[in-house]
Amino acid sequence: MGQDARTGPEKRGTTAPEVQGRGVGPDYSGPGVEAELRGAGPDTGTGSGAGDYETLYTARASSGGDRTGRVTTDDGQLDLEVRAPEQLGGPGGAPNAEQLLAAAYAACFHSSLELIAGRSGVDTSGARVDTAVELRKRGKGDDYAIAVDVTVHLPEAERDTAARLAGQAQEHCPYFKAVRGNVDVGVQLA
Structure with missing residues (x-):
């Protein structure tokens, strides 16, 4: 493994001291990053009940058949057979x-x-x-x-x-x- 990016005695899942208090712009990433970098994006609104956050994108997926079945997205971009890995007693051979x-x-x-x-x-x-x-x-x-x-x-x-x-x-x-x-x-x- 590589060197830990945190300094001091921080535990996993905590904020490193060099990060605390730094302002680096809006507090989000992921969906909408490309739009923000281009200077485009949705107008600010009132949010959707999740604090002050505005919904930028909603992904929808479905799974059927427990750990051996299919997982699909509503737009059809993801349609995968899924199986439990052999290490967990499953057949493996699929994600x-x-x-x-x-x-x-x-x-x-x-x-x-x-x-x-x-x-x-x-x-x-x-x-x-x-x-x-x-x-x-x-x-x-x-x-x-x-x-x-x-x-x-x-x-x-x-x-x-x-x-x-x-x-x-x-x-x-x-x-x-x-x-x-x-x-x-x-x-x-x-």
């Missing part, structure tokens, strides 16, 4: 829920990294975000949890700058905000 989460988390975090780095004028050529999603179990009951490890590759940035940007991207990533306090998330540099 599984943990892989889908890993891919989605990597894409969302990468969008946040591009937005934050772009605002700082940092070259993101060759930037990449790798994720590892672990399904964990405690005891003999049905006590399951998810953990996410994020590895940031920002080869055109100095190491200190890359660490700062990774911390800021984490704080602005909507997926991190959604799981904060409930999922063990670690961010490190490659």
